[in-house]
Amino acid sequence: MTAVSRCRGWVAQLAVLALIALGTTFALEFADPQYAAAQSSVRPPADATANVMGGTVPGMSRSSDSASEIWRAVRKGVKGTVSIPDKKAGHLVQSEGDSWRAVRNGPIATWGVIGLAGVIALLAVFFLIRGKIRVEHGMAGRTITRFTDIERIGHWLLAVSFIILAVTGLNITYGKYFLLPVLGKPAFAALAAGGKWLHSYVAFAFMAGLAMVLVLWIRENFPDKYDLIWFLKGGGMIVKGVHPPSKKFNAGQKILFWLVIWGGLGLSLTGIALLFPFQIDFPAGMEPVQQMQFATTWHAVIALVLTIVVIAHIYIGTMGMEGAFDAMGTGEVDENWAREHHSVWAKEVSKSRRGRKARAKAKAAPAE
Amino acid sequence: MARMKFLCDAERCIECNACVTACKNENEVPWGINRRRVVTINDGKPGERSISVACMHCSDAPCMAVCPVDVFYQTDEGVVLHSKDLCIGCGYCFYACPFGAPQFPQVGNFGSRGKMDKCTFCAGGPETDKSDVEFKKYGRNRLAEGKLPLCAEMCSTKALLAGDGDVVSDIYRERVVSRGFGSGAWGWGRAYPGQGA
Numbered sequence: 001m002t003a004v005s006r007c008r009g010w011v012a013q014l015a016v017l018a019l020i021a022l023g024t025t026f027a028l029e030f031a032d033p034q035y036a037a038a039q040s041s042v043r044p045p046a047d048a049t050a051n052v053m054g055g056t057v058p059g060m061s062r063s064s065d066s067a068s069e070i071w072r073a074v075r076k077g078v079k080g081t082v083s084i085p086d087k088k089a090g091h092l093v094q095s096e097g098d099s100w101r102a103v104r105n106g107p108i109a110t111w112g113v114i115g116l117a118g119v120i121a122l123l124a125v126f127f128l129i130r131g132k133i134r135v136e137h138g139m140a141g142r143t144i145t146r147f148t149d150i151e152r153i154g155h156w157l158l159a160v161s162f163i164i165l166a167v168t169g170l171n172i173t174y175g176k177y178f179l180l181p182v183l184g185k186p187a188f189a190a191l192a193a194g195g196k197w198l199h200s201y202v203a204f205a206f207m208a209g210l211a212m213v214l215v216l217w218i219r220e221n222f223p224d225k226y227d228l229i230w231f232l233k234g235g236g237m238i239v240k241g242v243h244p245p246s247k248k249f250n251a252g253q254k255i256l257f258w259l260v261i262w263g264g265l266g267l268s269l270t271g272i273a274l275l276f277p278f279q280i281d282f283p284a285g286m287e288p289v290q291q292m293q294f295a296t297t298w299h300a301v302i303a304l305v306l307t308i309v310v311i312a313h314i315y316i317g318t319m320g321m322e323g324a325f326d327a328m329g330t331g332e333v334d335e336n337w338a339r340e341h342h343s344v345w346a347k348e349v350s351k352s353r354r355g356r357k358a359r360a361k362a363k364a365a366p367a368e
Numbered sequence: 369m370a371r372m373k374f375l376c377d378a379e380r381c382i383e384c385n386a387c388v389t390a391c392k393n394e395n396e397v398p399w400g401i402n403r404r405r406v407v408t409i410n411d412g413k414p415g416e417r418s419i420s421v422a423c424m425h426c427s428d429a430p431c432m433a434v435c436p437v438d439v440f441y442q443t444d445e446g447v448v449l450h451s452k453d454l455c456i457g458c459g460y461c462f463y464a465c466p467f468g469a470p471q472f473p474q475v476g477n478f479g480s481r482g483k484m485d486k487c488t489f490c491a492g493g494p495e496t497d498k499s500d501v502e503f504k505k506y507g508r509n510r511l512a513e514g515k516l517p518l519c520a521e522m523c524s525t526k527a528l529l530a531g532d533g534d535v536v537s538d539i540y541r542e543r544v545v546s547r548g549f550g551s552g553a554w555g556w557g558r559a560y561p562g563q564g565a
Binding site: 070075088089095101172 | 383385400402405407408409410411415417418421434435436437438439451453454455456457458459460462463464465466467468480481551552554555
């Protein structure tokens with residue numbers, strides 16, 4: 001650096017200092033004398049508050065002007081404003097979270113276990129007393145078609161997806177208590193993450209299956225006169241040799257159908273809300289976070305109820321009743337099974353079949 | 369052992385958002401995530417108050433109670449921390465938290481959430497103290513460096529206090545006595561029930 005440039009630097013600094021000094025004098029000259037006086041001490045005069053507010057101070061805890069009303073309102077969920085983009089953050093306290101936690105970790109978790117264990121215990125007792133429900137007149141060896149390919153595809157799409165969803169869902173609710181201690185945290189977290197991923201995608205298969213089943217079977221699931229008889233006779237499950245008449249579906253199956261349809265619809269709607277968190281505003285008059293709490297709570301409740309019901313359905317469709325699985329397995333059921341469990345339907349089918357055969361014969365006859 | 373707490377003095381907070389900025393910068397928090405925020409009640413009206421709020425590190429933390437994979441742990445100093453390696457992004461902690469502390473980056477399809485992020489009381493996470501990995505996942509571990517959270521350290525009005533709960537409440541009590549008013553230690557009743565705060 002040359003001597004000249006160093007000198008220039010000094011001159012510039014001096015000029016700046018002079019400007020600041022000038023400015024300050026100028027400001028003091030024209031400023032309000034009151035402010036000038038206040039600057040002499042950072043402490044306000046002893047009677048400052050009395051002068052300004054007439055004895056009250058905003059938010060003081062020792063006067064009627066207390067701000068405690070504000071905080072009480074905030075505690076009850078009154079929202080403020082924030083300058084960050086996420087406007088939900090203006091919600092200072094959401095006390096509903098405590099209720100959500102209490103319901104989820106309390107009644108839902110407890111009653112879910114009681115329900116699941118209860119239904120398995122009940123089925124075990126039923127099996128011990130009643131045993132496998134046999135086809136009373138023995139297998140006829142001749143079969144009739146109960147479910148077409150498309151019906152079975154719909155059923156199994158719904159069934160397989162439901163089982164995957166139920167298992168992964170139960171893992172979210174109960175895995176922490178049962179699986180985590182066995183697997184350890186890292187392995188369990190990996191499993192739960194995979195389960196969550198599966199749950200999100202298989203959900204769509206479930207919804208498709210639900211729609212198929214609804215379209216295919218809704219006609220046969222409206223109540224009819226045989227349903228009452230079915231109930232009165234305990235579905236023919238209690239006493240051997242009792243076979244209440246029924247069409248394609250008996251009253252028990254109809255109840256299952258409507259539980260699955262309405263429950264499935266509830267699961268789908270709440271599930272969609274959870275798949276797209278905070279992206280759909282349901283017109284429910286609730287805060288976004290409350291909507292999510294509502295969705296998870298109902299999702300869990302409906303899912304547990306359906307799982308409990310479906311366990312019983314799986315039992316009666318497999319080990320509980322001879323010949324029942326064929327309906328969904330091959331789609332062909334034994335004639336005697338059909339006559340015992342769905343007598344009205346069996347008659348209708350064989351009649352129409354005979355009619356078709358007769359018509360076919362009549363058509364074929366002139367060729368002779 | 370000290371019990372770490374935050375206290376925001378609503379009579380002092382001027383909504384400058386320096387705590388929010390300090391937190392984002394110190395911990396290099398990604399876009400869209402705010403570990404700390406300032407909420408203003410009655411904005412522009414008489415009785416306006418602002419509160420800076422982040423994770424309160426609750427005694428009986430709701431997030432810990434509802435987490436399906438048990439990622440949370442509480443340190444000896446009462447700081448609630450979590451493991452991002454284990455988090456599955458279900459969002460339950462956010463539903464349970466009264467203070468809206470847990471934050472999620474949005475990743476992948478639908479609204480699928482990434483690993484939860486929240487205020488760590490500048491105490492890092494389960495990784496080795498002051499390591500690069502810890503910094504990348506959880507931000508600065510100032511407690512391990514012998515410092516307190518930056519949000520409170522650089523609060524211009526000292527509205528936000530952080531540190532040993534006993535010391536913090538003493539400072540606040542002194543303030544209330546000398547100025548003759550105060551709106552209470554906000555959120556303490558919820559976060560630390562049964563401690564008379």
